Amino acid sequence: MVKLEKEKRLQNSNVKYTILNYILFFFAFSFIGWIWEVGLCLVQSGELVKKGTLFGPWLPIYGAGGVLVLILFRRFYKKPVLTFFLSMIVCSILEYFTSYFLEKATGLRWWDYSGFLLNLDGRICLEGSIIFGIGGCLVIYYAAPFLKKYFDKIKRLPLIIFTIILSLLFIADEVYSRFHPNVSAGINITEKNTG
Numbered sequence: 001m002v003k004l005e006k007e008k009r010l011q012n013s014n015v016k017y018t019i020l021n022y023i024l025f026f027f028a029f030s031f032i033g034w035i036w037e038v039g040l041c042l043v044q045s046g047e048l049v050k051k052g053t054l055f056g057p058w059l060p061i062y063g064a065g066g067v068l069v070l071i072l073f074r075r076f077y078k079k080p081v082l083t084f085f086l087s088m089i090v091c092s093i094l095e096y097f098t099s100y101f102l103e104k105a106t107g108l109r110w111w112d113y114s115g116f117l118l119n120l121d122g123r124i125c126l127e128g129s130i131i132f133g134i135g136g137c138l139v140i141y142y143a144a145p146f147l148k149k150y151f152d153k154i155k156r157l158p159l160i161i162f163t164i165i166l167s168l169l170f171i172a173d174e175v176y177s178r179f180h181p182n183v184s185a186g187i188n189i190t191e192k193n194t195g
Helices: 002-012 019-045 060-072 080-106 126-152 156-179
Strands: none
Touching (some): 019 126, 019 156, 060 080, 060 126
């Protein structure tokens, strides 16, 4: 039974994705990441906090990480342990440079893991990296194949129109938030000297 489940999971990982799939994955994973962060904050502090620099219900770092692991690690899908470690590394690099870029662009530090085990400049930590490894495997072996099945059931034209509308809303949010980032109460941001 376990062997059959493993073969099915590895078969799922051989699915071919289109550009439209990747764009929709980006939005789906960005939304799932937003839900994850908001839910985590709710559990930890009891507060409902709108997470991220943007105003929409999305955290693009999760979308970018999910799409990156799907694109970069296709040839390693049959090696889940390697996929786990590669996802850890790539997503941690993405998080580190996203933190750095956001700090330089806004003068604010949006997260700080200084109190966590094996952190690097407070931008990434071992715990987060392990979660990224698990998340990368979940994306590759379960989430992307599952979502693709549902995307394929929707007629192409409405799906394209939906994707265009979603993309335009996202771009508008990115442009607006570049000058007016979300600094809602409860977000753990600190002023940093970017000089």
